[in-house]
Amino acid sequence: MLAVETQDLGRSYEPDGKGEPVRALNGVNLQIEVGTVQGLLGPNGAGKTTLTKILSTALLPSEGSARILGHDVVRETAKVRSRIGVVLGGDRGLYRRLSARHNLEYWAALYHVHPEESKRRIPELLERVGLTEQADRRVDTFSRGMKQRLHLARGLIADASVLLLDEPTIGMDPVAAREFRELIKELRRAGKSILLTTHDMEEAEAVCDSVALIDKGRLLAIETPERLARLVATIERIDFTSRDDSLLGRVRALEGIVAVSTLQAEREYRIELAHEAALPHVLGFLVGAGVTSIRTSRPSLAEVYLHVIGNRGLKV
Amino acid sequence: MGLAKVVQEKASESELTVNDGSADLELLLRTASHGAFVGKPRAQSWSRSRRYAYASLGAARMQVRTTLANVEDLTWVVTEPLLAIVAVAILVHARRPDLASHALSASFLMTIGQMGFWVGSDVLAHERHLETLELSVITPTPLVIVLLARILLISSVGLVGLVEGWLLIRGLFRVPLVIHHPWLLLATLLATMLAATGTSVLMAALFSLAREQRTLQNAVYGPLYLLGGVLVPVQYLPAILQPLSPFVFLSWSAELVRDSFTPADPRQVGLRLAAILGLGAVAFVLALLFIARIVNRLRQRGTLGLS
Amino acid sequence: MTSRLIQSARVFRQGLRVGWTDFWLFWTWRTWIAAWLLRTVCSAMVWVLLGRMLGNPQTMSYLLIGNAVIAGPSAACWTIAVSCWDRWDGTYSLQVIAPSGIAASNAGRSFVWPLNGIVTSWVVFAILGVGFDLPFPPRALLLTPGLVILICLSSYSYSLFVGGFVGLAPRLRLMINFGSTNVLMALAGVSVPVSFWPRWVGALSQVLPVTHGLQAVRLAFANGSLSEIAACASQEILVGLMWLALSIAAVDRLAAIGRRDGSIDFVG
Numbered sequence: 025m026l027a028v029e030t031q032d033l034g035r036s037y038e039p040d041g042k043g044e045p046v047r048a049l050n051g052v053n054l055q056i057e058v059g060t061v062q063g064l065l066g067p068n069g070a071g072k073t074t075l076t077k078i079l080s081t082a083l084l085p086s087e088g089s090a091r092i093l094g095h096d097v098v099r100e101t102a103k104v105r106s107r108i109g110v111v112l113g114g115d116r117g118l119y120r121r122l123s124a125r126h127n128l129e130y131w132a133a134l135y136h137v138h139p140e141e142s143k144r145r146i147p148e149l150l151e152r153v154g155l156t157e158q159a160d161r162r163v164d165t166f167s168r169g170m171k172q173r174l175h176l177a178r179g180l181i182a183d184a185s186v187l188l189l190d191e192p193t194i195g196m197d198p199v200a201a202r203e204f205r206e207l208i209k210e211l212r213r214a215g216k217s218i219l220l221t222t223h224d225m226e227e228a229e230a231v232c233d234s235v236a237l238i239d240k241g242r243l244l245a246i247e248t249p250e251r252l253a254r255l256v257a258t259i260e261r262i263d264f265t266s267r268d269d270s271l272l273g274r275v276r277a278l279e280g281i282v283a284v285s286t287l288q289a290e291r292e293y294r295i296e297l298a299h300e301a302a303l304p305h306v307l308g309f310l311v312g313a314g315v316t317s318i319r320t321s322r323p324s325l326a327e328v329y330l331h332v333i334g335n336r337g338l339k340v
Numbered sequence: 341m342g343l344a345k346v347v348q349e350k351a352s353e354s355e356l357t358v359n360d361g362s363a364d365l366e367l368l369l370r371t372a373s374h375g376a377f378v379g380k381p382r383a384q385s386w387s388r389s390r391r392y393a394y395a396s397l398g399a400a401r402m403q404v405r406t407t408l409a410n411v412e413d414l415t416w417v418v419t420e421p422l423l424a425i426v427a428v429a430i431l432v433h434a435r436r437p438d439l440a441s442h443a444l445s446a447s448f449l450m451t452i453g454q455m456g457f458w459v460g461s462d463v464l465a466h467e468r469h470l471e472t473l474e475l476s477v478i479t480p481t482p483l484v485i486v487l488l489a490r491i492l493l494i495s496s497v498g499l500v501g502l503v504e505g506w507l508l509i510r511g512l513f514r515v516p517l518v519i520h521h522p523w524l525l526l527a528t529l530l531a532t533m534l535a536a537t538g539t540s541v542l543m544a545a546l547f548s549l550a551r552e553q554r555t556l557q558n559a560v561y562g563p564l565y566l567l568g569g570v571l572v573p574v575q576y577l578p579a580i581l582q583p584l585s586p587f588v589f590l591s592w593s594a595e596l597v598r599d600s601f602t603p604a605d606p607r608q609v610g611l612r613l614a615a616i617l618g619l620g621a622v623a624f625v626l627a628l629l630f631i632a633r634i635v636n637r638l639r640q641r642g643t644l645g646l647s
Numbered sequence: 648m649t650s651r652l653i654q655s656a657r658v659f660r661q662g663l664r665v666g667w668t669d670f671w672l673f674w675t676w677r678t679w680i681a682a683w684l685l686r687t688v689c690s691a692m693v694w695v696l697l698g699r700m701l702g703n704p705q706t707m708s709y710l711l712i713g714n715a716v717i718a719g720p721s722a723a724c725w726t727i728a729v730s731c732w733d734r735w736d737g738t739y740s741l742q743v744i745a746p747s748g749i750a751a752s753n754a755g756r757s758f759v760w761p762l763n764g765i766v767t768s769w770v771v772f773a774i775l776g777v778g779f780d781l782p783f784p785p786r787a788l789l790l791t792p793g794l795v796i797l798i799c800l801s802s803y804s805y806s807l808f809v810g811g812f813v814g815l816a817p818r819l820r821l822m823i824n825f826g827s828t829n830v831l832m833a834l835a836g837v838s839v840p841v842s843f844w845p846r847w848v849g850a851l852s853q854v855l856p857v858t859h860g861l862q863a864v865r866l867a868f869a870n871g872s873l874s875e876i877a878a879c880a881s882q883e884i885l886v887g888l889m890w891l892a893l894s895i896a897a898v899d900r901l902a903a904i905g906r907r908d909g910s911i912d913f914v915g
Binding site: 035037038048074077080081082083084102105106108110112116117118119120121122126129130131132133134135136139162178 | 395397475477478
Binding site: 412415418419422423427429431432433434436439442558561562565566570571573576577578 | 685692697
């Protein structure tokens with residue numbers, strides 16, 4: 025049994041009820057195993073939120089099907105709703121005039137969380153997201169990051185088996201984001217199945233068992249982060265720092281070198297190798313030339329993203 | 341200890357109910373094997389009606405907190421009863437203080453009306469603005485249950501209009517207001533509250549998801565109070581408007597409130613109370629149909645939320 | 648001094664443009680008639696029918712004239728609620744720190760409401776007057792439109808003053824808006840003569856807008872002398888100018904309070 029399964033899932037919109045329909049999702053086939061974390065990476069407008077909304081039953085698909093723990097999101101809506109927790113990004117979606125605690129009490133009631141369970145769970149969740157001391161403050165006094173944390177607590181209130189997290193770390197500072205990653209790992213250990221949409225490559229690499237790349241409503245690739253990295257380069261690269269301007273020319277002349285490029289930091293360079301066998305030879309050369317700052321690396325998810333989806337600047 | 345025994349112990353500890361078998365049992369086994377067992381909340385084993393009742397209480401409690409935190413919502417509780425002062429001043433100046441019950445019925449009905457028709461019908465629109473509507477729709481509790489609980493609470497606040505009106509009339513003008521039929525008054529208040537709730541849920545459904553919500557709200561309550569005879573009995577309306585009044589529950593409520601303060605025995609009480617409840621029920625049934633249709637249509641078009 | 652007035656007039660005009668746009672974004676002619684006007688006519692009719700119920704044609708006429716007139720200030724009093732909009736838009740702070748200051752732009756933005764009130768009152772007079780066979784003597788026909796303009800402008804001045812303070816507690820804006828209208832309905836001779844109330848209440852009525860202007864309207868309908876009508880109208884003008892002066896004096900003080908206590912935000 026899969027936690028989430030979509031088959032040829034599609035969704036079209038008619039902008040303002042007229043004109044050509046826009047395909048927000050197109051033939052999406054996604055499978056998420058129970059107890060795993062599936063990342064979904066893509067630019068703005070790629071279809072990430074549309075997919076999340078369909079799985080959460082907030083939106084109906086135009087074609088295809090989607091199931092949560094074997095229950096169809098269109099025909100078995102009630103069963104799906106009692107099995108999912110949803111976290112949306114941004115700072116809306118909370119009752120601003122209520123306190124954090126009162127917000128959670130309300131959602132707990134709507135999710136039929138037993139009163140005794142609520143009493144135990146709410147303080148635990150507030151503690152886990154670092155809002156214990158702000159529990160009785162009104163949400164409209166919260167910073168954006170605090171609201172985001174409360175969103176997270178809200179999504180976990182019903183202790184659902186499947187979690188749909190739509191850009192949940194927007195607005196979080198790096199420390200809170202790191203804590204969030206630890207929480208995701210805990211949830212995975214607890215057997216939760218998680219769909220995580222994000223722009224944060226580091227986050228996706230750190231917590232996802234599998235990452236799907238999506239653009240213009242289509243899934244482009246679904247792989248582990250390591251395998252995705254091989255789309256860009258199968259062989260490790262060598263990054264080094266040197267103040268010797270003549271060194272670059274000599275490096276380029278070595279056998280087994282594909283390219284030497286300059287990185288963003290001053291005097292930092294990257295060597296792309298043609299084959300694994302060239303690695304020790306090039307490393308030895310650099311050490312012999314007096315280079316002391318050397319490291320090898322695989323392509324990051326960010327590079328994969330840019331390689332697959334393209335660098336479109338600020339264009340949506 | 342064996343995995344099966346762990347599962348068995350954990351299940352009995354948290355009164356776990358496995359509904360469908362396969363998917364949940366697999367989850368159960370997986371979570372048990374990871375050693376970080378998380379059981380289902382026990383309320384899942386409650387009957388549906390009990391779950392909905394529990395959710396309604398939660399929604400009502402939330403509305404109390406929201407209304408108290410949002411002083412704007414209480415505007416009508418302050419301003420509408422002031423009109424009782426205007427009405428009684430006119431009556432006293434005309435040497436007809438015996439008609440003070442008209443002022444009281446106006447104070448009560450306009451307060452409960454504004455709470456329901458303005459504040460209550462705003463609930464859905466407000467949810468959209470906060471982007472909580474989407475989140476409310478995808479919970480296991482039907483949206484209509486949540487709306488009903490919240491708007492019932494809001495309408496009930498309107499009962500204060502009767503008390504305020506009575507205090508203002510007695511306090512400022514020393515006009516006697518004797519309740520000759522207290523049970524009739526109580527029954528009328530309750531029936532009116534329920535009818536106002538049903539009507540407000542319908543308004544919430546019709547108006548709040550429209551672009552011109554505020555203009556529609558403005559359009560509705562003026563004619564409702566006129567046709568409802570909240571201050572002046574409907575027989576004084578222009579003849580062309582009188583046939584419309586029986587379809588407005590306020591007209592029945594206004595007469596019964598005034599009859600409560602009249603010594604003479606009221607006639608056809610049962611029928612008139614049934615008219616109030618019936619009109620409220622019709623409004624609520626229409627609301628159910630509209631809400632289901634609207635939510636479905638919005639899920640089709642994808643404009644349920646603002647994210 | 649002249650150039651300052653010209654500058655202020657320019658700023659006022661720009662503010663009016665913003666307010667005009669606000670208004671027509673919310674209303675169309677269709678919705679203004681079907682919602683705003685319908686509601687106002689129905690509300691006024693409730694009181695006129697109270698007069699009918701009392702069986703006294705003079706009471707009915709009294710209530711009709713009073714409620715047709717008050718329809719104007721009821722709209723003008725929306726200036727109180729509108730005074731908070733700049734804070735929510737985040738433009739209040741920018742206006743405070745602009746060289747022109749805030750008074751003229753604030754007044755301009757809300758000026759569409761007394762304009763709305765003038766037209767509303769004229770139309771309500773026409774509808775209810777015809778509907779309830781109110782006799783319109785020539786003096787009333789000639790002078791009432793102008794007196795309504797005067798009453799709406801003095802109500803607007805009063806609302807500017809009150810609205811300035813409401814900016815300190817924006818959540819009370821609707822309460823104060825409608826409360827102000829209801830106070831005018833009770834005390835300004837709309838529903839009962841000012842003499843009905845205790846003397847101290849009557850004294851308060853003398854400094855409220857509507858009181859003197861409405862009396863002028865009633866004199867016009869009763870074929871009162873032009874000098875009496877002019878005297879009442881002059882008092883209404885004085886009351887309006889008094890509230891206008893107070894509102895101009897208050898607006899800078901309020902901005903100063905905001906700068907001290909940090910309540911002027913750059914976001915709404």
